[in-house]
Amino acid sequence: MPQINQLLLVYQSQWFWLLLVLAVIYIGIGKGMLPKIEKTVDDRDAKIAGDLAAAEQARAAALEIEERAKAAQVEARTxxxxxxxxxxxxxxxxxxxxxAKADAEIAAKVAEAEASLAKARAKALDGLEAVAVDAAQDIVAKVSGAKVTPAQAAKAVKAVLGNA
Structure with missing residues (x-):
């Protein structure tokens, strides 16, 4: 049968072209696209690593600023x-x-008031003595009818007031 004899030739040709297409695809992807993909992945990894390093530096700077702020706050509070x-x-x-000034003023006023009171008391006692002397003279004159001199009446009044 001729179809069977051709079958082997047709399959050999198809196997050849299949291998050729797969080789082209392998070379195209492996040599053309794969380096670009690897470069992109490496660039992305480098950018991520750089961003992480920058974030770590920013975090360290923020912690340092926070510590300084806390120290300044403690200093300000102190x-x-x-x-x-x-x-x-x-x-x-x-x-x-x-x-103390008010106490001194009050003490001065109290001393002044006591002095004024002492003067008023002395004046009142003097006036009382004079009235008592006059009253003693009048009472002795009315009760006994004797005449008492103002000096004797003053001496008697002073004796009685001195004992009281």
Whole structure:
């Protein structure tokens, strides 16, 4: 049969062209496209690595800035507490000075009032003594009918007031 004899020749030709096409595809992909794909993958990996390194540097810088900010905050808090303590001490000292000044003014007013009171009491006692002397003279004159001198009446009144 001639078809069977041809079958071997046709298949040999088809196998040849199949191998030739596969070789072209292998060479085309392996030598043409694969290096481009590998370069793209390597570039992407390098970019990712660079971005990760930049992110790590930014994170380290942010941590350093945060530490400096915390240190500045602690420093500011300490300074504020020192200023508050100074202001409190100054206010206490001012209040103490004003209190001492007010105490001195009050003591001066009290001393002045006591002196004024003592003068008024002395004046009142003098007036009382004069009235008591007059009353003693009148009472002795009315009760006993005797005449008492103002000096004797003053001496008797002083003796009675001195014992009281």
């Amino acid at each position: 300074a504020a507490q020192a200023v508050a303590a100074q202001a409190k001490a100054k206010a206490a000292k001012d209040a103490e000075n004003r209190l």
